[in-house]
Amino acid sequence: MTVTIDRAAKARRPRRPAEARESDGRLAFWLVIPSIVVLGLVILYPVIASIVRSMFGDGIGESPFVGLQNYANALWGLGAADFWGATGFTYFVAAVTIVLETLIGLAMALVMNRAFKGRGILRASVLVPWAIPTAVAAVLWKWAFDPAGIINALTGSTIVWTGSEIPSTIAIIVADTWKTAPFIALLILAGLQVIPDEVYEAAKIDGAGAWQRFLRITLPLVRPALLVAVLFRMLDALRMYDLPWIFTHGSNGTTTLSILTFVFIFVTAYFFVRVLGVNAVESVGGERKERKR
Amino acid sequence: MSIATRPATGTAPGPTSHESTPRRRRLRWDLPGLYVGLIAIAIFCLAPFYWMVVSSLKAPNEIFDNSLIPRHPTLMNYEAVFGAQNTFVLALRNSLIIAGCVTVVALVFGVIAAYAIARLNFRGKNLVLGLFLATSMFPGVAILTPLFQLFADWGWIDTYQAMIVPDISFSLPLGVWILTSFFRAMPWELEAAARVDGCTRGQAFRRIILPLAVPGVFTTAILVFISAWNEYMIANSMSQTPASQPVTVAIAQFSGISQYDTPYGTQMAAGVVVTIPLIVLVLIFQRRIISGLTAGGVK
Numbered sequence: 001m002t003v004t005i006d007r008a009a010k011a012r013r014p015r016r017p018a019e020a021r022e023s024d025g026r027l028a029f030w031l032v033i034p035s036i037v038v039l040g041l042v043i044l045y046p047v048i049a050s051i052v053r054s055m056f057g058d059g060i061g062e063s064p065f066v067g068l069q070n071y072a073n074a075l076w077g078l079g080a081a082d083f084w085g086a087t088g089f090t091y092f093v094a095a096v097t098i099v100l101e102t103l104i105g106l107a108m109a110l111v112m113n114r115a116f117k118g119r120g121i122l123r124a125s126v127l128v129p130w131a132i133p134t135a136v137a138a139v140l141w142k143w144a145f146d147p148a149g150i151i152n153a154l155t156g157s158t159i160v161w162t163g164s165e166i167p168s169t170i171a172i173i174v175a176d177t178w179k180t181a182p183f184i185a186l187l188i189l190a191g192l193q194v195i196p197d198e199v200y201e202a203a204k205i206d207g208a209g210a211w212q213r214f215l216r217i218t219l220p221l222v223r224p225a226l227l228v229a230v231l232f233r234m235l236d237a238l239r240m241y242d243l244p245w246i247f248t249h250g251s252n253g254t255t256t257l258s259i260l261t262f263v264f265i266f267v268t269a270y271f272f273v274r275v276l277g278v279n280a281v282e283s284v285g286g287e288r289k290e291r292k293r
Numbered sequence: 294m295s296i297a298t299r300p301a302t303g304t305a306p307g308p309t310s311h312e313s314t315p316r317r318r319r320l321r322w323d324l325p326g327l328y329v330g331l332i333a334i335a336i337f338c339l340a341p342f343y344w345m346v347v348s349s350l351k352a353p354n355e356i357f358d359n360s361l362i363p364r365h366p367t368l369m370n371y372e373a374v375f376g377a378q379n380t381f382v383l384a385l386r387n388s389l390i391i392a393g394c395v396t397v398v399a400l401v402f403g404v405i406a407a408y409a410i411a412r413l414n415f416r417g418k419n420l421v422l423g424l425f426l427a428t429s430m431f432p433g434v435a436i437l438t439p440l441f442q443l444f445a446d447w448g449w450i451d452t453y454q455a456m457i458v459p460d461i462s463f464s465l466p467l468g469v470w471i472l473t474s475f476f477r478a479m480p481w482e483l484e485a486a487a488r489v490d491g492c493t494r495g496q497a498f499r500r501i502i503l504p505l506a507v508p509g510v511f512t513t514a515i516l517v518f519i520s521a522w523n524e525y526m527i528a529n530s531m532s533q534t535p536a537s538q539p540v541t542v543a544i545a546q547f548s549g550i551s552q553y554d555t556p557y558g559t560q561m562a563a564g565v566v567v568t569i570p571l572i573v574l575v576l577i578f579q580r581r582i583i584s585g586l587t588a589g590g591v592k
Contacts, residue, residue: 024413024414024415025413025415025416027409027413027494028409028413028415028418029415031405031406031408031409031413032405032406032409032410032421034401034402034405034406035402035403035406035425035465035469036421036424038402038458038461038462038465039424039425039428039462039465041458041462042436042440042458042459042461042462042463043428043431043436043462044428045439045443046435046436046437046438046439046440046443047431047435047436047439049439049442049443050435050436050438050439053439104337107330108334108337111327111330111331111334112331112334114327116327116328116331120579120580122331122334122335123579123580123583124575124576124579125334125335125338125339126334126338127575127579127582127583128338128339128342128572128575129338129341129342131519131568131571131572131574131575132342132564132568132571133522133523133525133540133541133567133568133571134523134525134541135523135525135541135542135544135545136345136541136544136564136567136568137341138545139544139545139560139561139564140341140342140344140345140561140564141341143345143348143557143560143561144341144344146557148357148359149359150344150359153359178337178341181337182337182338183586186583186586186587187586187587190583190587235429235430238432239431239432239433239434
């Protein structure tokens with residue numbers, strides 16, 4: 001819909017001479033094509049290959065064409081338990097980490113939005129968790145969650161964190177929250193900083209308390225930045241790989257499962273964009289295209 | 294995300310204004326509470342890193358005592374990291390080569406693509422933007438198996454390019470977005486003036502626009518370098534021997550001084566070594582990094 005409106009608007013606009021547009025188009029083609037080739041090789045080709053491969057059975061030598069049988073297996077056949085288990089786990093971890101990260105990030109951003117000495121140092125230290133490679137962070141948290149490690153020593157417990165499902169889930173959530181909440185905080189902080197001080201002044205004069213100002217001014221005005229941060233975070237969280245892998249060497253997704261995962265991520269993103277109204281005109285155009293697959 | 298509708302202010306290139314804007318009146322907020330909050334943030338962010346440094350300075354017989362300050366600080370773990378049984382120095386070199394190549398190539402591709410998107414009028418622009426967005430949504434795991442097969446057919450397994458090419462494609466979407474927003478905010482009257490004075494489009498770009506775009510390009514370079522330096526998933530399957538292994542893979546596979554338990558001390562020391570260049574980057578360029586991240590994130 002947005003695309004057609006766009007075109008109509010363009011058609012009404014006075015245009016430059018046809019020749020100039022022509023050369024614009026040719027130049028643009030040569031400028032954009034290197035990126036498109038790399039993306040095509042690394043993303044599009046593998047995706048198409050996966051889709052084709054997912055229509056064939058497993059086996060040595062000639063693998064028979066089975067149509068959508070693999071998908072059926074994964075969704076309600078033999079693999080259903082594994083697939084829904086993994087999907088449920090992914091969504092659960094994503095939901096919990098996103099809620100935690102958003103709350104902690106919002107709190108951090110509100111504090112950092114005040115004037116204070118040593119602002120630069122604090123902002124640099126907030127970037128530290130973001131800058132540490134996930135592989136290093138995973139090793140670090142694995143050590144912290146070791147049965148003889150610091151977490152058990154501090155909490156006085158003797159849990160074998162990486163040994164069973166619930167403790168290792170908690171460990172993964174803690175590690176991921178630590179790594180990403182500061183990043184969310186920076187995104188929200190950028191949103192907070194464009195709110196003019198005059199709005200708060202006016203509200204104060206009108207007798208609004210701190211809590212009221214937060215609910216009626218800060219939250220609505222920071223909402224766009226907040227939603228986009230959450231959307232990006234969600235896409236990342238649903239694709240999380242290295243952290244759980246180094247932690248528990250959990251099972252890998254097969255080709256079929258991965259494509260389904262993408263569809264799931266896509267549908268989630270789509271709902272998010274549509275229902276919550278994240279301002280993303282271009283993205284809707286892009287996602288439309290994906291959905292036809 | 295929608296570059297077209299995003300106001301250029303707030304995420305514009307160059308030094309951001311919030312450092313210089315006087316926000317004194319907000320100081321009235323109760324100070325003790327503020328400092329408690331600030332200290333809490335610092336502890337939250339830095340304590341795990343501190344623990345990594347402390348653990349790396351402890352000898353294997355001391356590491357499990359969980360004391361917050363090493364009683365007998367030793368560089369033994371660092372000796373093990375750079376010692377013979379771990380090919381860590383080689384891994385550091387590999388990481389530098391891979392991340393360096395990714396940064397250079399991704400920037401060249403990203404700059405020209407972003408220029409086209411920001412400045413030229415062409416059919417299918419929305420499609421191109423959509424493609425960049427869609428690819429940034431992809432779960433890497435979904436492309437891992439077919440990509441591995443493709444590179445195996447080409448004999449690329451265990452080579453640098455098997456990691457460089459995918460890393461470029463992962464950094465392109467973010468890079469193109471940040472650069473496009475920088476290019477959109479540029480004073481294009483200068484380009485027009487140069488054209489009037491007889492420059493060709495290429496000359497005007499090279500002599501006028503590119504020098505002005507240096508801050509944006511530099512910010513993007515830092516972000517791309519850090520993400521390539523931190524990449525693990527692709528590297529973990531494409532690099533089979535230490536000859537091409539980057540540090541992230543090497544650390545996860547570390548063998549320590551003693552053979553039978555997980556060499557936490559050595560791993561922590563290696564983690565510190567890998568993280569220090571990043572911390573230095575963060576300390577020097579924190580303002581640029583933040584402006585780039587927020588331009589890329591709050592699109």
